[in-house]
Structures are given as C-alpha cells and as structure tokens.
Amino acid sequence: xxxxxxHAVLAAGVENPGLIARWxxxxxxxxxxxxxxxxxxxxxxxxxxxxxxxxxxxxxREDLPLTFRLMSVAGLEIEIFAAYxxxxxxxGARYASTAEARACDLVDFLExxxxxxxxxxxxxxxxxxxxxxxAQLTKSAPPSGPGxxxxxxPRTAPSSATLPRVRGKIILHEMRSDPRxxxxxLRASAPRLPGVLLEPAYFCYWRADAxxxxxxxxxxxxxxxxxxxxxxxxxxxxxxxxxxxxKKPTRAFLxxxxxxxxxxxxxxxxxx
Amino acid sequence: xxxxxxxxGETRLGLAYGTGVPGFIELNPGLIDYVExxxxxxxxSPELGALQDTIPVVLHCASMSIAGFVSPSxxxxxxxxxxxxxxxxxxxxxxxAFVSADGLTxxxxxxxxxxxxxxxxxxxxxxxxxxxxxxNLATLQPRLPVPLILENSPQxxxxxxxxxxxxxxxxxxxxxxxxxxxxxxxxxxxxxxxTGVDPVVEIERLPLERVVEIHVSGLNTQSGVAWDDHATxxxxxxxxxxxxxxxxxxxxALTLEYNxxxxxxxxxxxxxxARTRRLLGRG
Numbered sequence: 001x002x003x004x005x006x007h008a009v010l011a012a013g014v015e016n017p018g019l020i021a022r023w024x025x026x027x028x029x030x031x032x033x034x035x036x037x038x039x040x041x042x043x044x045x046x047x048x049x050x051x052x053x054x055x056x057x058x059x060x061r062e063d064l065p066l067t068f069r070l071m072s073v074a075g076l077e078i079e080i081f082a083a084y085x086x087x088x089x090x091x092g093a094r095y096a097s098t099a100e101a102r103a104c105d106l107v108d109f110l111e112x113x114x115x116x117x118x119x120x121x122x123x124x125x126x127x128x129x130x131x132x133x134x135a136q137l138t139k140s141a142p143p144s145g146p147g148x149x150x151x152x153x154p155r156t157a158p159s160s161a162t163l164p165r166v167r168g169k170i171i172l173h174e175m176r177s178d179p180r181x182x183x184x185x186l187r188a189s190a191p192r193l194p195g196v197l198l199e200p201a202y203f204c205y206w207r208a209d210a211x212x213x214x215x216x217x218x219x220x221x222x223x224x225x226x227x228x229x230x231x232x233x234x235x236x237x238x239x240x241x242x243x244x245x246x247k248k249p250t251r252a253f254l255x256x257x258x259x260x261x262x263x264x265x266x267x268x269x270x271x272x
Numbered sequence: 273x274x275x276x277x278x279x280x281g282e283t284r285l286g287l288a289y290g291t292g293v294p295g296f297i298e299l300n301p302g303l304i305d306y307v308e309x310x311x312x313x314x315x316x317s318p319e320l321g322a323l324q325d326t327i328p329v330v331l332h333c334a335s336m337s338i339a340g341f342v343s344p345s346x347x348x349x350x351x352x353x354x355x356x357x358x359x360x361x362x363x364x365x366x367x368x369a370f371v372s373a374d375g376l377t378x379x380x381x382x383x384x385x386x387x388x389x390x391x392x393x394x395x396x397x398x399x400x401x402x403x404x405x406x407x408n409l410a411t412l413q414p415r416l417p418v419p420l421i422l423e424n425s426p427q428x429x430x431x432x433x434x435x436x437x438x439x440x441x442x443x444x445x446x447x448x449x450x451x452x453x454x455x456x457x458x459x460x461x462x463x464x465x466x467t468g469v470d471p472v473v474e475i476e477r478l479p480l481e482r483v484v485e486i487h488v489s490g491l492n493t494q495s496g497v498a499w500d501d502h503a504t505x506x507x508x509x510x511x512x513x514x515x516x517x518x519x520x521x522x523x524x525a526l527t528l529e530y531n532x533x534x535x536x537x538x539x540x541x542x543x544x545x546a547r548t549r550r551l552l553g554r555g
Contacts, residue, residue, distance in 0.1 A: 001396075001432050001433030002400075002433070003341070003395065003396040003398055003400045003401050003404070003433060004341040004373075004374060005374075006396045006431060006432045006433050007340060007341060007370050007373040007374070007393070007395065007396065008373045008374040008375070008376050008387070009376065009432075010373070010393055010431070011370070011372070011373035011376075011387040011389055011393065012373075012375070012376040012387055014389055014391070014393065015387050015389060019376075033376065035432055036432070039430075039432035039433070040432050041429035041430060044428055044429025044430075044497065045429060047428070047495055047497060048393075048428050048429065051391075051428070051499055051500070052389070052390065052391040055390075055391060055532065056390060056391075058532045058533070061503070061532070061533045061534060061535065062291070062534045062535065065533065065535040068503065068533065072492055072494075072501070072503070072504065075493075075494045075495070076494075077492070077494055077499075078494040078495045078497070078499060079494070079495055
C-alpha cells in the first residue's frame with residue numbers, strides 16, 4: 001500500500017474521528033483510497049485520536065489536577081478523550097481557544113456522556129465538579145462593601161419574616177462521594193479507589209465576601225435544599241412553603257437557618 | 273542569553289519545557305543544564321524566549337514532517353532556522369514521524385488541502401518511507417544552521433503497509449542517512465509493549481552509536497494499549513533501558529519530559545533528576 005495514501009487516511013481519521021466511525025460502518029470506503037480495510041486498526045486509530053485530544057487539553061490540568069489523576073488511575077483518559085474527539089467531530093465543533101472555555105466544553109460533554117452507574121464515572125463527575133467549583137470561586141473577584149470582612153454571622157434567632165441572603169458566593173453540588181477523601185486517596189503512590197464509598201453527600205463551596213479562603217461545608221439534604229432556594233428575595237416563610245412546608249416555618253427549619261447564619265454563609269436580614 | 277556547551281564525553285541534563293519548569297529551576301539553581309523548548313511554542317509565544325536569560329535552550333520540533341509526504345512551508349522552515357540561530361541550539365530534535373499529509377477526498381480528481389495535525393504520527397514503516405526520510409533530510413538539513421536529529425515515534429497500532437519493525441526502520445534510516453538519533457526510551461518501550469517484542473533484546477539492535485540525546489518520560493496503559501504520558505513518572509524499566517544504553521554510549525544530552533501537568537510534583541521530579549544524575553555519574 002502506498003505510504004502517501006496511508007498517511008493521508010491516518011491523518012484524516014485523527015483530524016476527524018467521525019470518519020473513523022464512518023469507516024467502521026462502511027469499511028469498503030477505505031478501498032477508494034487504496035487501503036485494504038482489514039489492514040487498518042480503526043479501534044487503535046480511534047484511541048490515538050483520543051490521545052491527541054487529551055494532549056490538547058493539558059492547559060486545563062492546572063485547575064483539574066485530581067480530575068486528570070483520577071482519569072488516569074481509573075484508566076478512563078483515552079476512552080473519554082476518544083469519545084470527546086468523536087463528539088466534537090460529529091458536531092463540527094472546534095476546540096476553544098482558552099483553557100477556561102475548553103474546560104467548560106469538556107464539562108458539558110461529560111455531564112451527558114458519563115454513566116453515573118459506573119463507580120469510576122461517578123467518582124470522576126464528583127471530582128470534576130469539586131475542582132471546577134474551587135477554581136471558579138478562586139477566580140471570582142471578591143466583592144467589597146460594608147461588613148465584607150465578617151466571617152461568622154451574629155446568632156440572631158430567625159423568624160418567619162427573616163430575609164436570608166447568601167453572604168459571598170456559593171456553589172452547591174450533590175455528590176455520591178466525598179472528593180476530599182478521594183483526593184487524599186489519589187495522592188498515594190498506588191491509589192486504591194474501590195474502597196471509596198458511594199453515598200449521597202451534599203456540599204456547599206463557599207467564599208465569603210472578600211475572604212481569601214474557600215470553605216467546603218458538608219450539609220444534610222435539608223440544609224442543601226434551603227441554600228439552593230435562598231435568593232435574597234424570599235423570606236423564611238416563603239422558603240418554607242417552597243420546600244413543601246406549611247404557612248408557618250417549623251422550629252427545625254428556623255433552627256437550621258440560624259445555624260447557616262451562625263456559620264456565616266447566610267445573612268439573616270429583616271424584610272425591606 | 274545563556275547557551276549550552278556540549279563537550280564530548282559528558283551528558284547535559286535538561287527538562288522539557290512546561291509551565292511548571294521555570295519555578296522548578298528557580299527553586300533548584302544549578303541542578304538542570306538546559307530546557308528543551310518546542311519550536312511551535314516559541315513561535316506561538318515568543319516571550320518564552322526570555323527563559324534563555326536564565327538557562328540555555330535546546331530546540332525541539334514537530335513541524336517538519338520528516339517521514340511525511342507533505343513538506344513544511346518555506347516560512348515554517350525559515351522560522352525554525354531563525355530560532356535555531358537565535359537560541360544557538362546545538363541541534364534540532366525532530367520526530368521521525370509525520371504531522372501533515374495529503375487531504376482526503378472521495379473524488380480523487382479534486383485537489384484538497386493537506387491535513388495538518390497538532391500531534392506527530394508514526395509513519396508507515398517501509399522502504400518507501402525510508403527513502404522519503406532521506407529525501408526530506410537532504411532538502412531540509414542544508415537550510416538549517418545546526419544538525420537535525422531524529423526521534424523514534426511511539427507506535428500505538430500497526431500502520432497499514434508496514435514491512436518492518438520500528439527497530440529495523442530506525443536501522444534502515446540510519447544506514448541510508450548520515451543523521452544522529454534522539455532516542456526516546458519511553459517511546460521505545462511503548463512500541464515494544466504494543467508490538468509484543470522484548471525491549472531489552474531490541475534495544476541492543478539499535479545503532480546506539482548514533483544517539484545524541486535521550487528522552488525519558490512516563491507511560492500509561494489504558495484500553496489495552498501503552499500510551500505516552502508526560503504527566504506520570506517513568507517506570508523502572510525505562511531506567512533499566514537507560515542503564516543499558518549508557519553502558520554502550522555517552523549521549524550529549526538527556527531530557528526528562530515531565531511537562532504535561534503544571535502540577536507535576538517537584539519531589540518526584542527532584543528524585544528522578546537525582547536518579548538520572550547518578551546514572552550519568554554526576555551524582
């Protein structure tokens with residue numbers, strides 16, 4: 001077989017993995033390029049295309065070191081990036097020019113591609129969101145204003161009329177693992193991931209106004225959903241109703257609001 | 273600007289450029305002799321050239337498609353020449369691979385623009401490609417101020433039409449061309465693993481007397497294939513191969529390629545630098 005034609009076919013497949021998918025369905029197409037279909041390792045070429053796309057994403061490793069470590073340990077890098085290469089090719093989409101945009105595109109893809117019934121995929125989805133949350137909060141410019149330096153909130157007892165507002169910026173994620181524990185396991189020279197339990201866990205990534213540090217607060221389901229509804233416009237009574245409660249907030253509900261206020265995540269203001 | 277001297281009988285130790293490398297060099301003054309910089313990165317980000325105020329630079333390249341049938345453009349070759357002159361690199365390492373190829377059209381009567389990749393590909397291992405390498409070298413070498421040396425590709429799958437092994441291909445190129453080699457030991461191990469040959473036996477068949485520079489990096493086995501991975505430490509077998517090579521030849525330079533991850537642990541890098549220095553008799 002003519003080396004020049006062989007190179008042309010391999011390069012075209014790496015550049016556009018959609019062609020590889022087509023050659024799988026219609027192997028006789030390769031004959032029109034002077035290539036015997038039986039001689040082409042299309043599976044190998046598909047995976048190689050994944051490697052090349054993986055390398056093109058080295059810049060996003062800075063914010064996602066443990067995500068990449070997990071992909072490597074779980075043996076998922078090539079599978080993921082080969083699938084991603086195929087997906088981008090099928091959409092005719094180019095790779096974004098900035099690392100941040102590339103990271104966003106990859107997250108969008110993985111959100112739909114990962115099979116969360118597979119433990120490795122589930123751990124990866126959690127770790128990816130964990131590191132993205134930390135990166136996003138780190139990069140967000142801290143707002144300034146009165147009371148910006150306050151970390152803990154006053155222990156005022158909330159009432160139905162209390163107007164909770166998030167102090168600073170939060171990102172909420174419902175997960176099936178604790179990425180902090182997985183991260184610790186990944187730092188070992190020979191990580192053992194199967195021992196990591198897949199249990200529901202609720203995390204609030206929080207950066208207080210003007211604070212340098214980012215706090216990771218593990219919540220119960222109730223606290224998580226309260227925070228997800230807080231918008232600075234709805235009162236405690238409104239939130240209680242949104243969450244399926246009655247007209248008057250229960251003591252437990254108000255107590256939880258008070259605890260979130262004491263932590264400093266919520267400012268418990270009076271209605272305007 | 274600092275420039276690398278390469279006396280015969282001594283091996284300089286370098287790091288492939290990554291965003292974490294300048295910080296490592298600053299924290300470990302005198303530990304590293306040079307940084308290997310890809311021409312493509314210098315072309316895209318000329319400000320990287322300032323690195324040479326701190327440490328000498330060796331130029332690496334992935335643009336010449338030495339084993340390919342589509343030649344690099346004249347401006348690209350001219351730009352490589354300029355960088356070689358500016359950096360005073362002792363040589364230019366280039367992949368024994370292709371990075372561009374003819375475009376593919378179903379209608380062969382229609383011309384199509386070439387396919388330009390961002391990553392080099394192992395060529396067809398055949399007499400036809402050996403001849404092409406010789407032709408490309410004959411065309412390119414006179415246009416450059418320093419010698420080209422050729423880096424063995426990692427082989428991930430059998431390339432259609434191949435008639436020889438990677439080692440035979442390298443031997444054939446060496447026999448046909450007066451050219452030095454950049455022996456990437458990890459590529460070599462990857463190829464051995466993926467093609468089912470014994471690397472310890474095969475390495476002895478290489479024309480090691482042609483080796484000018486050595487590359488060391490990590491590898492990762494996934495989906496049934498061994499892959500190049502500059503984000504993981506080199507395995508023990510790579511160092512075993514290095515010891516074997518050093519028993520037969522003293523290369524002028526050895527580059528550790530841990531440049532894919534900006535957060536590659538400094539402790540591991542320091543340990544591998546120390547291990548390599550001991551093997552080079554510079555401990």
